[in-house]
Amino acid sequence: MKTFRWLLIGQVQGVGFRPFIYRLAMMFQLSGWVKNQLGQVEIVAQGNLEFLEKFSHDLLNKAPPLAKPKILLFESIELKPLNEFQILSSERTENAIIHVPPDYAPCQDCLAEFSDPSERRYQYPFINCTQCGPRFTIIESLPYDRQNTSMFNFPLCPDCQAEYENPNDRRFHAEPIACPICGPWFEFYSVQNTQYLPKLKGLKACVEALRVGEIVAVKGVGGYHLMCDACNDEAIKQLRKLKPRPHKPLAVLCPDDDTHELSNLKPFVTLEKHHIQFLRDPMRPIVMVNQSKNSPLSYQIAPGLADVGVMLPCSPLHVLLINTFGNPLVATSANVSGEPILTEAVEVEKRLGLMTKKCLHHNRPIVRPADDPVFRFIQGSPRPFRLGRGCTPKELTLPFELAQPTLAVGGHKKNTIALGFQNRVVISAHIGDLGSPRSQAVFEQVINDLQCLYNVQAKRVVCDAHSQYNSSRWAAKSGLPLYKVYHHHAHAAAVMGEFYSFQKESQYTLKSSPKKKTITGNRLESWLIFTWDGVGLGEDGTLWGGEAFYGQPGQWQRVGTxxxxxxxxxxxxxxxxxxxxxxxxxxxxxxxxxxxxxxxxxxxxxxxxxxxxxxxxxxxxxxxxxxxxxxxxxxxxxxxxxxxxxxxxxxxxxxxxxxxxxxxxxxxxxxxxxxxxxxxxxxxxxxxxxxxxxxxxxxxxxxxxxxxxxxxxxxxxxxxxxxxxxxxxxxxxxxxxxVTQIGLSGGVFQNRVLCESVFSLLHASNFNVFLGEQLPANDAALSFGQMIEMSLRDYLNF
Missing domain, CATH: 3.30.420.40 (ATPase, nucleotide binding domain)
Structure with a gap:
C-alpha cells in the first residue's frame, strides 16, 4: 500500500478533470481525494503500487479532450489508511497558479441529447456538460465553482443536483449545469408591440421576423449578434445603413448538417477538409473561405471580396435558431462599429434601437464580453485575425521568469491587453479601436479584470512609443513605472517570441545571478523580421510600415525599408x-x-x-x-x-x-x-x-x-x-x-496571395519562414510583442 501526491497545473479546471480523476481512481480501486486549489489541482491517491502506476500513466494520457494538464509536483507521502476517494471542496491558496478556461461550443453528447425528444433537455438552449458550455464569460471569480459564476442565481433542481453529484454522470461537477426547470431561458422582445414572448413562442416569433427580412439582436455566449437573412439583399442593405457599416464584411452563421462534407453549405461556400475540421473546433471560429460560384448568399455580405467569413453555431441557442430558420444568417457583432460587443439587454435596446426593434434576450448574465474569433488559412495553417470567444484568454509560456509583474497595453487599433507574471503571458480577447468612450471603458475593465482573475497586480506598464494613442495616454497616467516600445519593434518581437524557443523550454533557458545575467543553452539566434502594415511611429519620428529588422527582441537593427x-x-x-x-x-x-x-x-x-x-x-x-x-x-x-x-x-x-x-x-x-x-x-x-x-x-x-x-x-x-x-x-x-530565419508580422501579411507567394519564394531560396499561428499578424499582437521586448531587455541588460 502506497500513497502518492500530485499537483497539476495547466488547463485542468472547467474541463471535467476532477470527475475524470474520480472515475479513474474508482477504476483502479484507489482511495484519497482530488480538489481545486485556485488554479491547480491536488490529487492524493492511495492503493496498490501497480494500480497507482497505471493511474499515474492515465492521468495525462487519457485526460479529457479539453484538458491540458501538466505535473507541477509528484511525491510519495506517508498517510494513514483512507476508506474512499472523494472530490473535496475547492481551496484557496496563497501562491495560486491560475488558468482560466475559455468557452466551448456544445459537444456531440449534448447535441445528441438536445436533438432527442425523449430527453428532458430536448431543445433546451442552455444544455452543457463538463466538456462544453460557457466558462470565461460567466466566471465572476476563481476557483471555478458554481457559486463563483453567473449561474449562482439558478439553484439546481433535484434532477440536476443528482446529476451533479453522480460520479458516473458526465455532468458530475459540471458547474454551468442547467435544465428547462431550473436554468436560464430566453424571451423575444418586440419594441413595436412592447411584447415579451417566452421560450419556444419567442423562438417562433424570432424566426418569423427573420424570414420577412427584419433585423434581430440575439444574445449569445460573449455578447449580442445582429442577425438577418444572409440571402436577403434588402435586409442586409438596411443593416448596413443603420449600423452604419457600408462595406465591411459581415459574418455568416450556417447550420451544421452533421455530414463529413458539410453538404448543405456547398451551394454557398467552397470548403476544403481542413476548413470543415476547423469550423467544428470547440471554439467555433469564424473562418474565411471562398464563396461558391453563383452562391445564393447576398453580394451585400462582402461587397467586392472573394472571401466570406462563416461559422457554425457556438451555443445551443444558436443551434436551435439556425436549425429552425434553415438557411444561413448574417451574424455580426451587436455594437457601434469599432466598439466592443454589447452584452446587456438595456444597452442593446438603448444604443442599437435604430438598428433593430426586436431582440432575443436570455437571462444568463455575461460577466465579460468576448467577440467571435476570426481565422484564415494561409500556407495550410489557420492564422488568427481576431482573438475572442473560445480561444481567450490566450496564454503563452516563457522559459524564464519576468523580473516583476508587467502590463502591456497594446496599440490604438485592434487593441488587446497582455499581463505578464512569473513565466507566463496572458493575452486578452479583442477589445477593438480605442476611439470611443465605451471602448476606453472596456479597455480599463479588461485591465482590472485580468489582474483580479489571475490575482496579480502589475508593477510596471509597457506601451507604444506613440504618445497620442489612448492606450499610451492611459499608461502615462497609471502611476506605474512606464516603458515604451516602438510599434514595429513590438511587431517583430511578437512573431519571434511566438516561434523561437520561448515555447521550447528544453532548448533555451535564462539564468540570473546577483552579479550577472547570462544566457545558457541555445543562444537567441538573430532573425530577419519584415514588419509590413499601415503606419506606426518609427525611431526617426516618421511613420514606418515597410521595415525589415535584423536581430532579436530588445536589440533590433533596421536593415531594410x-x-x-x-x-x-x-x-x-x-x-x-x-x-x-x-x-x-x-x-x-x-x-x-x-x-x-x-x-x-x-x-x-x-x-x-x-x-x-x-x-x-x-x-x-x-x-x-x-x-x-x-x-x-x-x-x-x-x-x-x-x-x-x-x-x-x-x-x-x-x-x-x-x-x-x-x-x-x-x-x-x-x-x-x-x-x-x-x-x-x-x-x-x-x-x-x-x-x-x-x-x-x-x-x-x-x-x-x-x-x-x-x-x-x-x-x-x-x-x-x-x-x-x-x-x-x-x-x-x-x-x-x-541570417536564415525570417519572420513576417504586420497586417499586410494577412493578405493570402502576397503571403503565400512570399513563403514560396523564400522557401525556394532556402530560408525558414514564420507567420503567427497563436496570435494575429495585425496590431492585436502588439501587447504580446511589447511584453517580449520588455522581458528580453530585463535579461539582456538593454
Missing part, C-alpha cells in the same frame, strides 16, 4: 486611398488622369503637398496597397480600414477561384489571369542615406496607370512584384549577416 512617400492629409490617408495614389504619382512625376475628377481643389492640394503641409512621410506598405487600389479604380474612399488592400487581393483571388487553381500553387503567375505585359516588375533596391537597404516602388506606377491592362492583371503584378522584392531584399541581407 520601402521608399517613403507623403500622402496629403495625414491621418485622412487611411480612409481615402486616393491621397496615397496622388502622393506616389506626384513623387514620381506621373499624371493620374482620374485624379481631378475625384479630388476637389486639386491644384490647392498639390501646392500644399509641394510645401509638405500636413503631409507626413511614410514607408507603410499598407499605404502603398491603398495607392494601388485607387490607381486601379477599385477604391477611392474606404469605409473601413484595409478595404483597398482587401479588394486588390480579392480581384486576384477571385480569378484563381474561377480557374479552380488552388491558391497555394503559384498564385501570381496563373495563366488564367490573362496577364499580358506584366507578370512581375523588378523593383530596384539601393542603400539610402541612413545606410538602410530600400525597395523602390516607382516602376510599379506606370503599370498601375496602364489603361490597356485589366485590373486583375495589374493587381497580380503588384502582388508578385512586392513578393519578389521582399525575397530579393532578404537575399541581400543574408549576404551581409548570414
Amino acid at each position: 520601402i521608399r517613403s512617400f507623403a500622402p496629403p492629409g495625414a491621418d485622412k490617408a487611411g480612409r481615402e486611398p486616393w491621397r496615397s495614389a496622388l502622393a506616389v504619382c506626384w513623387e514620381t512625376g506621373h499624371h493620374w488622369a482620374e485624379a481631378e475628377k475625384i479630388v476637389t481643389d486639386y491644384d490647392l492640394l498639390q501646392q500644399a503637398w509641394k510645401r509638405q503641409l500636413n503631409c507626413p512621410r511614410t514607408s507603410a506598405v499598407g499605404r502603398l496597397f491603398d495607392a494601388a487600389a485607387a490607381l486601379t479604380g477599385l477604391v477611392q474612399k474606404a469605409s473601413f480600414e484595409g478595404q483597398g488592400p482587401m479588394m486588390l487581393e480579392s480581384v486576384v483571388s477571385y480569378q484563381l477561384s474561377l480557374s479552380n487553381n488552388p491558391i497555394h500553387e503559384n498564385p501570381i503567375t496563373n495563366d488564367s489571369l490573362s496577364i499580358k505585359k506584366y507578370l512581375k516588375i523588378d523593383l530596384p533596391i539601393h542603400t539610402n542615406s541612413d545606410d538602410v537597404k530600400e525597395i523602390d516602388w516607382e516602376p510599379l506606377i506606370p503599370m498601375l496607370l496602364d489603361t490597356h491592362e485589366s485590373v486583375p492583371s495589374k493587381a497580380a503584378c503588384f502582388h508578385a512584384s512586392l513578393a519578389h522584392s521582399l525575397r530579393d531584399l532578404a537575399c541581400l541581407i543574408r549576404e551581409e549577416y548570414g
